[in-house]
Each structure stands twice: as C-alpha cells, then as structure tokens.
Amino acid sequence: MAHNAVLGSQQLTEKQIIDRTHPAVVLGKTFRQDGRVLNAGVIVATDANGEMAAYEPGLADAGAWEAEMEPSAGDLVKPTTPNGHYYRCVTGGVADAATEPTWPTATGASVADGTVVWQEAGLLGVDDLAGGGVLTERIDTAAEQVGAVLVHGTAVAANLSVAGAAPAAADLATLEGIGIYPI
Numbered sequence: 001m002a003h004n005a006v007l008g009s010q011q012l013t014e015k016q017i018i019d020r021t022h023p024a025v026v027l028g029k030t031f032r033q034d035g036r037v038l039n040a041g042v043i044v045a046t047d048a049n050g051e052m053a054a055y056e057p058g059l060a061d062a063g064a065w066e067a068e069m070e071p072s073a074g075d076l077v078k079p080t081t082p083n084g085h086y087y088r089c090v091t092g093g094v095a096d097a098a099t100e101p102t103w104p105t106a107t108g109a110s111v112a113d114g115t116v117v118w119q120e121a122g123l124l125g126v127d128d129l130a131g132g133g134v135l136t137e138r139i140d141t142a143a144e145q146v147g148a149v150l151v152h153g154t155a156v157a158a159n160l161s162v163a164g165a166a167p168a169a170a171d172l173a174t175l176e177g178i179g180i181y182p183i
Helices: 167-177
Strands: 024-031 043-046 052-054 076-078 084-092 110-115 118-122 134-135 148-157 180-183
Touching: 052 167, 134 180
Parallel strands: 148 180
Antiparallel strands: 024 148, 043 052, 043 134, 076 084, 084 118, 110 118, 134 148
C-alpha cells in the first residue's frame, strides 16, 4: 500500500488488507531482523524485545524433543538444549531412538530425525497478540527494518494469515480486542 499524504486516501498495490468502512491507523513498526519475508496480511505481534514478528500461536505449547516421539505434520517442538528457535514437523513419523538432531538455525532449514522431518519455524516468543496488528505491505526482514502495520481499523478477514493459513476464530476475536475488526 502506498501512502500519498492525502487524508483518507490510500493506494492498494497488493491484495486488499484494509477495508475502508472504518478509518485505518497504519504505523511504521520496527521488525525483528530474522531473514524472513512476510507478506501483506500476515498477523504480527510484538516480541520480547519490542520488535514485530510473525504471530504464531501455540509456541508456548511446544514441548521439548523426545526420543521416539511420534509427531504429526504441524506439531511444534523445541530442542532439549534451547537455541531460541522452535521447529515444525513437516513430515510426521517416529523420531530417532537415541540421538537428537543437530537443529539448524537458518530460516526454514530442515533436518531429518528418524522418519520425521523438522523445519526451523522461527524464534520463540511471539505467541501473544499484545501490541500486534496486520502487515499491510510485504517486508523482507533481511533487508528492511520498518514495515507498515495496521494497528486499528477494519481488515479483510479472507486476506489475513497466521503461519501461512487462515487465522482461527480465536485469533480474529483477539484482533477485535486490540482494535482491528476483521470482516
């Protein structure tokens, strides 16, 4: 979305995120430099350092890796020796019986673990929408530090995403609680 300094006028250059039925407040927010590309419509939240990052609910529920665990695709896990990252199961199966994998920390890198494949899914700590909003423009956090975030107004619910999927009803209700009204 390009801002043209005319009150109430915005030019949408990607998929429509803001619905014009309610005045929008879009602020430039500092993003965590984690090398990720976040597209317009991604729900974002403030991390422990006060920077914005992708909102991914359920991080608090990610358990520690265990030998012979049997995760399904989508399950989250943390290494037994914390490295600040969490991992999402992309191929379910049975984890190794004896050796924990060497966890990659590169964005989106994968590692095999028995018949399971884990993918690096982010840095821990952004599972609470407090201080959050909706990204209105694509941002490449490897190259950009500030992104445009809808912090108040009406959003097009069909164009919002959480971890690459449609947000859950609870996430939409939480957005309403912070002043963003998905329709």
